[in-house]
Amino acid sequence: MDYLAIQILNGVQLGLLMFLLAAGLTLTFGIMDLVNLAHGSLYMMGAYFAWTLIGWTDSFVLGALLTLPAALALGAVVEAVVIRRLYARDHLDQVLATFGLILFFNELVRVIWGPAGKSIALPAFLSGTVEILPGLPYPAYRFAIIVVGGVVALLLAWMVQRTRTGMLIRAGASNRRMIGALGVDINLLFTLVFGLGAVFAALAGLMAAPILSVKIGMGDDILILAFVIIVIGGIGSIKGAFIAAMVVGQIDIFGRAFLPDLLKTFLSNAAASTAAPAISQVLIYLVMAGVLVWRPTGLFGPRT
Amino acid sequence: MIQALRTRRGLVVIALAALAIALPLLTQAFDQRYLLSIGTRVVIWSIAAASLNLILGYGGMVSFGHAVFFGIGGYAVGILGHHGVVLGWVQWPVGVLAAALWAAAIGALSLRTRGVYFIMITLAFSQLVYYVGVGLEAYGADDGLNISRSRFPGLIDLRDRAAFYWLCLALLGLVLWFSARFANSHFGFVLRGAKSNDVRMASLGFPVFRYRLAAFTISGALGGLSGVLLANHDAYISPAMMSWVKSGDLIVIVVLGGMGTVFGPVWGTVAFFVLEESLKPVIDLFRKGWGEYWQIVFGPILILIALYAKGGIDSLLGGRRDGGGGHG
Numbered sequence: 001m002d003y004l005a006i007q008i009l010n011g012v013q014l015g016l017l018m019f020l021l022a023a024g025l026t027l028t029f030g031i032m033d034l035v036n037l038a039h040g041s042l043y044m045m046g047a048y049f050a051w052t053l054i055g056w057t058d059s060f061v062l063g064a065l066l067t068l069p070a071a072l073a074l075g076a077v078v079e080a081v082v083i084r085r086l087y088a089r090d091h092l093d094q095v096l097a098t099f100g101l102i103l104f105f106n107e108l109v110r111v112i113w114g115p116a117g118k119s120i121a122l123p124a125f126l127s128g129t130v131e132i133l134p135g136l137p138y139p140a141y142r143f144a145i146i147v148v149g150g151v152v153a154l155l156l157a158w159m160v161q162r163t164r165t166g167m168l169i170r171a172g173a174s175n176r177r178m179i180g181a182l183g184v185d186i187n188l189l190f191t192l193v194f195g196l197g198a199v200f201a202a203l204a205g206l207m208a209a210p211i212l213s214v215k216i217g218m219g220d221d222i223l224i225l226a227f228v229i230i231v232i233g234g235i236g237s238i239k240g241a242f243i244a245a246m247v248v249g250q251i252d253i254f255g256r257a258f259l260p261d262l263l264k265t266f267l268s269n270a271a272a273s274t275a276a277p278a279i280s281q282v283l284i285y286l287v288m289a290g291v292l293v294w295r296p297t298g299l300f301g302p303r304t
Numbered sequence: 305m306i307q308a309l310r311t312r313r314g315l316v317v318i319a320l321a322a323l324a325i326a327l328p329l330l331t332q333a334f335d336q337r338y339l340l341s342i343g344t345r346v347v348i349w350s351i352a353a354a355s356l357n358l359i360l361g362y363g364g365m366v367s368f369g370h371a372v373f374f375g376i377g378g379y380a381v382g383i384l385g386h387h388g389v390v391l392g393w394v395q396w397p398v399g400v401l402a403a404a405l406w407a408a409a410i411g412a413l414s415l416r417t418r419g420v421y422f423i424m425i426t427l428a429f430s431q432l433v434y435y436v437g438v439g440l441e442a443y444g445a446d447d448g449l450n451i452s453r454s455r456f457p458g459l460i461d462l463r464d465r466a467a468f469y470w471l472c473l474a475l476l477g478l479v480l481w482f483s484a485r486f487a488n489s490h491f492g493f494v495l496r497g498a499k500s501n502d503v504r505m506a507s508l509g510f511p512v513f514r515y516r517l518a519a520f521t522i523s524g525a526l527g528g529l530s531g532v533l534l535a536n537h538d539a540y541i542s543p544a545m546m547s548w549v550k551s552g553d554l555i556v557i558v559v560l561g562g563m564g565t566v567f568g569p570v571w572g573t574v575a576f577f578v579l580e581e582s583l584k585p586v587i588d589l590f591r592k593g594w595g596e597y598w599q600i601v602f603g604p605i606l607i608l609i610a611l612y613a614k615g616g617i618d619s620l621l622g623g624r625r626d627g628g629g630g631h632g
Contacts, residue, residue, distance in 0.1 A: 029420065033420075035420055035423065082607055085611055086610075086611075089610070089611075091366060091419060091420055091423060092360075092366050092555070092559065093610045093611070094610075095366065095368065095423065095552075095555065096555065096556060096559055096606055096607075096609065096610035097606065097607045097610035097611060099552045099555075099556065099606060100602075100603040100604060100605070100606030100607040100609075100610065101603060101607065102603070103599040103600075103602055103603035103606065104599070104600055104603030104604055104607075105603075106599065107597050107598075107599040107600035107603065108600060110597060111597055111600065220548075220549075224427065224428075224431060224548065227424050227427070227428075228424070228428055231420075231421060231424045231425070231428075235420065235421075268441075270441055271441040271442070274438075274439055274440075274441040274445045275439040275440075275441060276439075277438075277439075278435040278436065278438045278439025279435075279439060281431070281432075281435040281438075282432050282435050282436060282439070285428045285429065285431055285432040285435075286432065288424075288425070288428050289413060289425065289428060289429065289432075292413070292416070292417055292421060292425050293413050293416065296416050296417045296418070296421060297417075297421065298421075
């Protein structure tokens with residue numbers, strides 16, 4: 001029972017991380033109609049920035065806080081140099097150019113930080129466990145991820161649903177041209193949303209860094225999962241992205257935590273531990289395929 | 305033949321074809337066996353790119369999972385061989401058919417979606433197969449599997465590098481001939497019409513979905529063929545042959561060469577491999593030891609191609625754009 005509760009929490013934690021990545025992606029997608037494969041690179045750069053800044057400041061919290069403006073600056077540069085030229089292009093050009101960005105960033109990291117992975121040590125106050133329920137200890141850092149991720153998700157939901165900027169974002173996602181025609185500075189909105197997405201991606205990267213390792217290409221696999229999430233949720237929908245991220249998080253953890261034992265009843269140990277994570281990934285893609293067949297624009301996507 | 309000599313494209317094609325046919329003799333004369341291996345890879349990748357070009361170039365379907373057919377064709381050869389079925393007469397048709405069936409299945413689902421959703425669902429399906437490969441402990445999982453090459457007793461020995469190269473080259477010739485016929489057929493015109501305006505084509509009474517599905521299936525089958533060849537060239541299969549980066553590379557190649565042109569996929573593949581092989585030594589010239597970071601230059605080149613090189617390499621050859629083949 002405890003094991004089950006902890007695994008469900010792990011799923012929530014993974015889901016929140018992916019939600020942070022997916023939120024920026026679904027907004028840039030929904031509002032700017034931009035396929036940004038390089039979003040995972042911002043996630044990776046967030047982790048590397050955090051590694052460097054935590055080293056410099058010798059403080060986990062301070063380094064983490066400094067990472068966010070650094071990521072915002074990087075996002076602004078990328079937007080101004082490359083992304084801005086892609087808004088009016090078709091998806092194929094966007095895929096190509098941002099694929100080029102991925103290659104560039106992966107190689108840049110190799111040049112600056114070297115090919116070996118990095119690890120970020122946790123500060124003392126986050127490395128123990130907390131008792132979230134009487135008799136149920138849970139790693140403090142993972143719990144902190146859930147808290148921060150949850151708070152950010154709530155803030156984002158509040159901003160999108162309750163503020164004027166959020167209203168413009170929602171309007172932009174449903175009809176870009178119309179809000180431009182109504183006199184909204186669409187370029188400013190684009191830049192704002194892209195910067196916001198970059199900060200969220202870097203936040204996810206820096207939070208993931210201590211539990212996964214900081215390595216080249218770390219953003220690529222999780223980026224594809226983030227795409228799966230926004231496609232399941234419906235492009236442009238924050239609510240959809242949140243629900244889909246939670247579902248994907250649970251499937252992933254299920255595959256890692258429970259499937260191996262299940263498979264061992266009829267497979268050899270080695271085969272089971274190889275097959276289980278793979279099967280959970282396959283399940284995720286099957287869910288996506290199923291959703292798209294049932295609703296070709298995702299759960300909460302725009303209806304045509 | 306005589307007519308082909310009249311255009312610049314025709315001249316380039318004939319010169320390159322002659323060079324391609326003579327390549328094994330040249331590499332033998334200069335003792336550069338590594339070059340023949342690259343040449344074979346170029347030919348095989350050209351077949352894969354040509355198959356993607358059928359749907360991406362002519363049909364406007366941005367499939368971001370085409371490398372999956374490398375994997376399906378390759379694993380068909382590898383898995384059959386692993387269980388003692390070494391005859392190429394069995395392995396090759398199974399590889400191509402399996403790829404065609406998978407293409408038909410995912411095409412039937414994916415083609416219901418549009419735009420970005422289509423890009424993502426094709427990517428998702430290829431990741432699905434990729435992870436199946438990763439999960440197959442019996443066939444090497446992540447590490448892959450060393451395989452023995454297909455046997456065609458009495459006909460050809462695939463271990464003979466030159467013979468295998470010529471076989472691949474002949475198959476590439478057939479695929480390009482097919483592309484040219486395809487582009488200018490009734491079928492090809494419907495597909496190209498649907499690319500520019502599918503609502504209009506549907507209003508004219510064409511069952512656009514069925515045409516697209518047929519094209520997707522043919523494309524998958526030819527992609528499977530390239531996978532069969534790739535596995536036989538490497539004598540090795542692994543999930544890495546169908547990683548999503550390979551799918552991205554294939555899109556890059558098709559766009560770089562010129563979408564919806566018969567020879568574009570070949571130009572694109574040649575340019576891609578030449579860039580890859582030459583960027584390393586060139587960067588090393590400027591700064592010793594930095595050649596391994598060639599992608600830091602290649603990435604921005606891709607961005608520039610996406611932003612400024614609309615027609616691809618094929619358009620540089622000028623001449624009549626519709627000569628020999630079509631354009632999208």
